[in-house]
Amino acid sequence: MTDIPVWDICERLTEVQALLHDHIERGKHSAADLVAKVQAVPSESELLRAIFDVGCFPPNTPPPS
Numbered sequence: 433m434t435d436i437p438v439w440d441i442c443e444r445l446t447e448v449q450a451l452l453h454d455h456i457e458r459g460k461h462s463a464a465d466l467v468a469k470v471q472a473v474p475s476e477s478e479l480l481r482a483i484f485d486v487g488c489f490p491p492n493t494p495p496p497s
Contacts, residue, residue, distance in 0.1 A: 437482035444479055 448470055452462035461469075473479065480496040483489065 437485040440479060440482040441486065444473055444476070448473060 451466055451469055454465070455466045460493050477496060489496060
């Protein structure tokens with residue numbers, strides 16, 4: 433990941449968008465694979481930290497460890 437949290441978030445969203453595109457347009461991924469990959473994204477600790485850093489969590493939310 434980079435030192436710019438917003439860029440990290442955009443990169444991950446772009447990767448999810450590419451997965452969706454490959455599934456819809458090319459049938460490259462099964463629906464189950466797609467769902468598993470997309471569900472894994474929000475649990476990535478570096479991504480959670482980036483989302484926290486840009487202020488997407490309420491102010492009283494403790495930072496991810």
